[in-house]
Amino acid sequence: xxxxxxxxxxxxxxxxxxxxxxxxxxxxxxxxxxxxxxxxxxxxxxxxxxxxxxxxxxxxxxxxxxxxxxxxxxxxxxxxxxxxxxxxxxxxxxxxxxxxxxxxxxxxxxxxxxxxxxxxxxxxxxxxxxxxxxxxxxxxxxxxxxxxxxxxxxxxxxxxxxxxxxxxxxxxxxxxxxxxxxxxxxxxxxxxxxxxxxxxxxxxxxxxxxxxxxxxxxxxxxxxxxxxxxx
Numbered sequence: 001x002x003x004x005x006x007x008x009x010x011x012x013x014x015x016x017x018x019x020x021x022x023x024x025x026x027x028x029x030x031x032x033x034x035x036x037x038x039x040x041x042x043x044x045x046x047x048x049x050x051x052x053x054x055x056x057x058x059x060x061x062x063x064x065x066x067x068x069x070x071x072x073x074x075x076x077x078x079x080x081x082x083x084x085x086x087x088x089x090x091x092x093x094x095x096x097x098x099x100x101x102x103x104x105x106x107x108x109x110x111x112x113x114x115x116x117x118x119x120x121x122x123x124x125x126x127x128x129x130x131x132x133x134x135x136x137x138x139x140x141x142x143x144x145x146x147x148x149x150x151x152x153x154x155x156x157x158x159x160x161x162x163x164x165x166x167x168x169x170x171x172x173x174x175x176x177x178x179x180x181x182x183x184x185x186x187x188x189x190x191x192x193x194x195x196x197x198x199x200x201x202x203x204x205x206x207x208x209x210x211x212x213x214x215x216x217x218x219x220x221x222x223x224x225x226x227x228x229x230x231x
Contacts, residue, residue, distance in 0.1 A: 001184075001187055001198070001201075001204060001216060001217070002217075003180055003184060005216050005217045006180045006183050006184065006204075006206070006216055007176055007177075007180050008220065009206045009214045009215070009216040009217075009218075009220075010026070010176045010179055010180065010206055010214075011176065012214050012220040013026075013206050013207055013208055013211055013212070013214040014172070014208070016211060016212045016214070017172075017208040017210065017211035017212070018210070018211075020209075020210055023171050023172055023173055024171070024172045024208040024209035024210060024211070025055065025168045025170070025171055025172070025208070025209050026168070026169055026170045026171065026172060026174070026179055026206065026207075026208055027166060027167070027168055027169070027206070027207050027208070027209065028166070028167050028168075028169045028183055028186060028204070028205070028206055029164055029165070029166050029204070029205040029206075029207075029213065030164065030165050030186075030187065030190055030201060030203075030204050030205075031163060031164045031201070031202040031203045031204075031205070032163040032164065032194065032200055032201060032202055033163070033200055033201075033202040034196065034200045035163060035194055035195055035196070035200050037156060037161040037162070037163055038161060042194065042195060043155075043156055043157045043161060044154060044155055044156050044157070044165055044190060044193055044194060045153070045154075045155040045156075045157045046153070046154050046155070046189055046190065046193050047151060047152070047153050047154075048151065048152050048153075048154055048167075048185060048186050048189045048190075049147070049150055049151050049185075050150045050151065050152060050169070050181075050182045050185055050186070051150075051178075051181040051182060051185060052150065052170065052174065052178040052179075052181055052182055053149045053150055053170070054149060054150065054151075054152050054168060054169065054170060054182075055168070055170050055171035055174070056148075056149060056168070060104065060105050060145060060148060060149070061080040061081075061102065061103045061104055061105065062078075062079045062080045062081070062103065062105040062106075062107060062145060063079070063080060063081045063082075063083065063099060063103040063105065063106050063107070063131075064079045064081070064082050064083070064106075064107045064108065064109070064131075064141065065083050065084075065085065065088065065106075065107070065108040065109065065112040065115075065116055065131060066082055066083070066084060066085065066108075066109045066112065066136070067084070067085040067109050067111045067112050067136075068109060068136040070136075071109060071136035071137070072084065074137075074138050075138060075141050078138070078141060078142075079107075079141070080103060081099075081102075081103060085109075085111070085112045085115055088112070088115045088116060088119050088120065089115070089119050091119065091120065093123065096120055096123045096124070097123070099129075100123070100124070100127050100129050105144075105145065105148050106124070106129050106130065106131035106132070107131050107132055107133075107134050107141065107144045108131035108132070108133055108134070109133075109134060109135070109136050110133045110134070110135060110136075113131070113133050116130075116131060117130075128153065132144060132147075132148075152167055152168070152169075152186075154167050154186060154189070154190055163202075165190065167186055169182040169183055169186060170182055172208055183204075183206070187201075187204065203215055203216075204216040204217075
C-alpha cells in the first residue's frame with residue numbers, strides 16, 4: 001500500500017462526508033483473504049504505537065495502583081482514582097467489575113504489579129485492563145498517559161473471528177499527513193502479524209464516523225458530492 005494512495009483516499013473520504021455537529025473520528029478497516037481465523041494462531045491481537053495521537057485522550061480516566069505514599073500524594077490531582085497496594089486484597093469481584101467499567105487506563109507503580117496480578121489478574125487480563133508498570137514519579141505517570149494516547153489495540157479475537165479488523169486512527173481535525181502516518185503504521189504492524197503478510201490483505205477502507213467507506217487504491221470521481229445519509 002502506497003502512502004500517496006492513502007492520502008488520496010482520505011481526501012476523497014472528507015469530500016464525501018457531510019458537515020456534522022460533532023467532530024467525527026477517522027476509522028480504518030483492513031479486510032483479509034485466505035486466512036483461517038478459526039485457528040487461534042492466525043487471529044490478530046496486536047498493540048500499535050502510533051506516530052500521532054488517536055484523539056482519545058479527552059476520554060481518559062486513569063486508575064493507578066500505588067505503594068509509595070509520597071507518589072500517591074504527588075498524583076492525587078492528576079489520576080482519576082488511586083488504590084493503595086494494601087487495599088488490593090480487599091477488593092471484591094464486584095468492585096473490580098466497576099473499576100473495569102469506569103476506568104479505561106490502568107497504571108501501576110512497579111512494586112504493586114505482583115499484588116495486582118495475584119488478586120486481580122483473572123478479572124483484569126481478559127478485559128485488557130492489566131496495568132502498565134511505571135516508576136514512582138510524576139513524569140513517569142505523565143509519560144504513561146501520553147503513551148496511552150498514541151497506542152491502540154487491533155484485534156479480531158472477540159466475537160466471530162471475522163476476516164476484518166477495525167480501528168480508530170484519529171479525528172477529522174487532524175492533518176492528512178498525521179492520519180496517513182497512523183494508517184501506514186497500523187497497516188505495517190497488522191500485515192506483519194498475519195500469515196503471508198500483505199499478500200493476504202484483500203482491501204483497506206477509510207471512513208469518517210458518518211461517512212462513506214473509501215477503498216484505498218481506487219480511482220475516485222473528484223466531482224462526486226455527498227448524497228443523503230452516509231452508507
